[in-house]
Amino acid sequence: MGNIILRGGYLIDPSENICGERDLLISDGHIEEVGFDIQAEKGDRVIDCSHYELWPGLVDMHLHVADLFEISTNTVYCAAQDGVTTALSPGAGNTFMAPALLGAETDRGLPINVGVYLGALNVLGSQLDDEELIALFKGELKDELKWEKLSHNRFTNSFAQYCIGLKEHMGHFLLTDEQIERLYHITSESGLVFMSHTQDPEHSARLVELSKGRQIHLGHTNAAGCGTHAEAEEGMKAVIGLCKHPNVTGEFVTTMLRRGLGNLEGLKMTKASRQRALDALNEKIVDILVSDGQNQSTMKGFGDTRDNIPCILELVEEGVLDKSAAVAAMTSNPCRYLAEVTGCDEWKCKYGTLREGAYANILIVDTENKRASYTITNGEPVSFEGRYIRGHGYAGNWVSRFGTSRTGVGDAPMYSTDN
Numbered sequence: 203m204g205n206i207i208l209r210g211g212y213l214i215d216p217s218e219n220i221c222g223e224r225d226l227l228i229s230d231g232h233i234e235e236v237g238f239d240i241q242a243e244k245g246d247r248v249i250d251c252s253h254y255e256l257w258p259g260l261v262d263m264h265l266h267v268a269d270l271f272e273i274s275t276n277t278v279y280c281a282a283q284d285g286v287t288t289a290l291s292p293g294a295g296n297t298f299m300a301p302a303l304l305g306a307e308t309d310r311g312l313p314i315n316v317g318v319y320l321g322a323l324n325v326l327g328s329q330l331d332d333e334e335l336i337a338l339f340k341g342e343l344k345d346e347l348k349w350e351k352l353s354h355n356r357f358t359n360s361f362a363q364y365c366i367g368l369k370e371h372m373g374h375f376l377l378t379d380e381q382i383e384r385l386y387h388i389t390s391e392s393g394l395v396f397m398s399h400t401q402d403p404e405h406s407a408r409l410v411e412l413s414k415g416r417q418i419h420l421g422h423t424n425a426a427g428c429g430t431h432a433e434a435e436e437g438m439k440a441v442i443g444l445c446k447h448p449n450v451t452g453e454f455v456t457t458m459l460r461r462g463l464g465n466l467e468g469l470k471m472t473k474a475s476r477q478r479a480l481d482a483l484n485e486k487i488v489d490i491l492v493s494d495g496q497n498q499s500t501m502k503g504f505g506d507t508r509d510n511i512p513c514i515l516e517l518v519e520e521g522v523l524d525k526s527a528a529v530a531a532m533t534s535n536p537c538r539y540l541a542e543v544t545g546c547d548e549w550k551c552k553y554g555t556l557r558e559g560a561y562a563n564i565l566i567v568d569t570e571n572k573r574a575s576y577t578i579t580n581g582e583p584v585s586f587e588g589r590y591i592r593g594h595g596y597a598g599n600w601v602s603r604f605g606t607s608r609t610g611v612g613d614a615p616m617y618s619t620d621n
Contacts, residue, residue: 204245205229206581211251211566215258216530217537217555226256228562231581236558251566254575258533259287259563260510261554263540264397264421264453264492267291267316268304277496282313283585284507285574286493287563288553288601292319292397292421294371298328301364301602302357302611308600309612313577313584313591315553315563317601319397322370322385323377328352332384339363339392341604361609364602366540367395369421372405382412390416393544393603397421400452402431403440410444417543420445422494422504423452424459427475438475442482451539453490454479456513457505469504480522483531490539491531512572544603552606561606 206228213224213236220236227235242248267278267289281289291304300318308316329351330338337343338352341363348359368389370377377385389396398409400420409418420441427438445452457464459479464470471479482488491513494505514528523531537554541547552561566576568587577585582597584590599606 204243204247205234206562206578206583207240207242207246207248208251208256208564208566209240209248211254211256213256213556214525214529215556216526217258217534217550218557219526220556221526224256226556226562226564228564228578228581231562233556233558233560233562233564236556249566249576255567255569256556257285257529257565257567258554258556258560259565259577259579260285260532261288261536262286262493262507262510262532263290263490263536264292264455264494265289265507266293266495267318268307278312278314278316279590280496281493281507282577282579283574283588283590284493285511285565285567285577285585286314286507287565287577287579288315288317290317290319290366290601292367292369294321294369294375294399295324296321296369297324298353298362299355299358301600302355302361302609305361305364305600305609306357306611308598309609311596312598313582314579314598315601315606316598317366319367319369319395320365322368323375323381325368325388326377326381326384332387335388336392339365339388339394339603357611357614361611364600364604364607364609365394366544366602367397367419369397369399370409371399372402379412382409386413386416386418393546395419395540395543400441401425401428403437404431406441406444410447410450413449415449417449417451419539420450420452422455422492423488424454424471424475424479425469425504427471427479428458428464428469429472429475430469434472435474435478438471438478442478442487445482445487451490452482452488453492453536454483454488455494455505456491457493457509459483459491459513460509460516465504465506480517480520483517484522486527489527489531489535511567511574515569515572546603546605548605553601 225240533554541549562581579597
């Protein structure tokens with residue numbers, strides 16, 4: 203096989219301020235050329251994208267992937283079918299072993315790029331002190347200290363630092379002010395995202411007060427507009443107010459933003475709280491969208507990757523955002539934020555963009571039916587019209603605050619005869 207040429211699609215690339223018809227040339231997993239009338243050579247595959255839009259592959263920075271006791275569904279494959287090419291999994295119970303376990307799954311073959319947050323309480327529960335934890339997450343902790351204080355599992359010790367952030371979860375664990383201060387110190391010094399579960403506005407206000415200007419990301423912010431911990435509209439108003447602080451960012455779950463207001467079997471916003479959220483998007487107080495998961499999976503009630511593309515298009519139809527801004531909410535905006543927090547420029551140069559040299563994570567969108575016609579991960583078509591292409595399960599890479607890698611865990615021997 204030669205290269206892949208995507209011909210005649212209407213390209214929406216917020217990172218490059220491009221909205222117009224273009225051809226794309228994909229070579230060796232990267233975008234080789236963006237232009238007009240790119241000529242095919244012998245062996246190239248040409249995909250006719252006329253009447254379709256070309257977006258950067260969706261970057262879902264809050265998507266539970268294999269961290270909620272999945273026994274009957276394939277969340278990661280469903281996500282690929284829905285246009286997600288990069289997912290960050292924020293399980294509140296994720297341990298130091300999570301990067302090795304999920305990294306091994308990626309090595310063995312997944313159709314999307316995957317990264318992980320660690321559960322905050324699990325991190326605080328190790329024998330490592332704060333400065334040692336910071337050294338660990340910066341990749342500087344000595345092996346002998348890991349063996350003494352972290353784990354006797356060499357895979358855990360080797361890959362524990364390859365996470366994207368820590369997740370503090372109001373719904374499961376209540377932490378003291380001292381513990382929260384430790385989390386802020388660890389994340390701010392080591393370049394990790396500090397995410398907090400946002401459903402109780404009072405808890406979120408407490409987290410922001412304790413931040414002392416350090417970054418905090420309020421996960422599924424519009425859950426506060428569902429009325430579980432405060433009156434729905436007032437709760438939504440309160441957390442949007444928190445997102446106005448320069449050190450606070452938020453994200454909205456696509457399912458709850460749609461006209462149906464959420465899941466019949468789970469959390470639903472009210473019309474008034476939804477309008478508050480739409481206004482916050484329009485005013486760019488919140489500019490990141492996430493799915494939070496799959497309704498097919500064990501954890502029900504929050505969101506579904508199947509709502510991502512319809513939500514983006516409906517925000518344009520309702521006049522909340524223009525097309526470029528709506529697409530940016532699940533492409534360049536989360537990547538820009540991840541680059542700022544982690545200090546890794548690869549996030550904004552290689553992901554969430556269709557610029558030349560970027561990884562070829564591309565979404566071919568059927569806007570009439572509001573679905574992904576093709577999902578392309580690192581140059582490999584992994585899904586076509588809602589059907590996973592089984593032959594291309596090795597497209598995804600492992601992503602972390604250090605950028606893109608393959609961990610090698612999946613192919614490592616469990617035992618060795620070396621002394």
